[in-house]
Amino acid sequence: MNLKSIVTGLFYLSTLTLLxxxxxxxxxxxxxxxxxxxRQALDPGAATFLSIALIxxxxxxxxxxxxxxxxxxxxxxxLPVYAVFAGFGFWLLLTxxxxxxxxxxxxxMLTICIAVIFFIPVVGAxxxxxxxxxxxxxxGIAYNxxxxxxxxxxxxxxxxxxxxxxxxxxYSTQRRSPSRFVYQYPLYQAGYAxxxxxxxxxxxxxxxxxxxxxxxxxxxxxxxDFGIASPKIEADLQFLQSNYQIEExxxxxxxxxxxxx
Numbered sequence: 001m002n003l004k005s006i007v008t009g010l011f012y013l014s015t016l017t018l019l020x021x022x023x024x025x026x027x028x029x030x031x032x033x034x035x036x037x038x039r040q041a042l043d044p045g046a047a048t049f050l051s052i053a054l055i056x057x058x059x060x061x062x063x064x065x066x067x068x069x070x071x072x073x074x075x076x077x078x079l080p081v082y083a084v085f086a087g088f089g090f091w092l093l094l095t096x097x098x099x100x101x102x103x104x105x106x107x108x109m110l111t112i113c114i115a116v117i118f119f120i121p122v123v124g125a126x127x128x129x130x131x132x133x134x135x136x137x138x139x140g141i142a143y144n145x146x147x148x149x150x151x152x153x154x155x156x157x158x159x160x161x162x163x164x165x166x167x168x169x170x171y172s173t174q175r176r177s178p179s180r181f182v183y184q185y186p187l188y189q190a191g192y193a194x195x196x197x198x199x200x201x202x203x204x205x206x207x208x209x210x211x212x213x214x215x216x217x218x219x220x221x222x223x224x225d226f227g228i229a230s231p232k233i234e235a236d237l238q239f240l241q242s243n244y245q246i247e248e249x250x251x252x253x254x255x256x257x258x259x260x261x
Contacts, residue, residue, distance in 0.1 A: 020082040023089030024057055046088075053084045090114075146214070146250050147172045153247075153257075154211045161205060163223050164216030179204035184221040195233070198226050202236035213244055213256040 060081055064074045093114055097107050150160055150173045160175040165183040170176065181201045187193050205213075215223045224237050243260035 017082070020057070020085035020089060023085035023087070023092065024054065050084070050088065053081050056081050057085065142251060143169070143172075146253065149248065149250060149255070150175060150212065150214075158211035159208055161210045161213045162216060163213060164218035164221050166214075166216055169214070178208035178210040187226055188221055193226065193228065195228055195230050198228050199230065199232050199236070202233060202240070206236050206239050209243075209258055209260070211258055212247075213240070213258075214250075215254040215256065217252050217254070 159178040162169045167182045244256040245259045247257035248255040
């Protein structure tokens with residue numbers, strides 16, 4: 001777990017993060033205050049529920065970030081407790097706007113804050129789109145060309161192995177993977193990968209013989225090189241290298257096609 005992964009993960013849920021932390025902060029600082037109960041008309045049952053959520057939120061953040069990776073789906077577990085505090089935070093802002101003792105100037109400021117909060121996802125999505133575009137451009141990959149190539153050179157009954165972490169290619173082309181390891185990061189993960197798992201993966205490929213194997217040149221998943229050896233692994237690798245030949249170069253990616261019987 002590190003600070004960068006936490007910040008990145010929370011940014012994925014930008015608007016909810018801001019609203020949730022507004023609600024969480026107010027709950028933490030004033031949940032037991034009589035002023036909060038009377039002025040904001042907070043129901044005692046809701047106060048008890050918020051007390052439980054106060055403990056749950058930091059636990060969920062720690063659990064989502066403990067691996068040190070900041071994958072978007074890791075932070076989906078935050079959505080329930082986020083919804084609680086985002087709802088509370090938004091309700092708090094609206095309550096403040098309707099309170100007669102709040103000046104018109106403060107109400108304008110709060111209205112602007114609410115507008116800014118909902119504008120954040122637009123900015124975040126734009127930044128992500130620019131980053132993805134640069135990522136694709138820098139690697140010289142045109143995903144539409146890859147998808148078109150696969151559809152043109154395979155049938156719906158053929159399987160296609162994308163060696164790396166590009167499962168979207170299988171989804172977009174509706175071509176099944178020859179193995180349950182639809183992306184290969186686990187096969188290179190120290191402490192997880194072992195001889196049995198690698199042999200299972202290679203055995204799936206040899207048995208199912210995908211029409212195409214596409215090497216995405218991912219430095220974290222080098223093709224045919226697991227750092228684990230056994231007679232079966234060596235035999236399966238020899239089979240793949242003997243029966244698959246380079247058919248096309250799609251940007252930085254290499255397409256191997258099955259040439260065996």
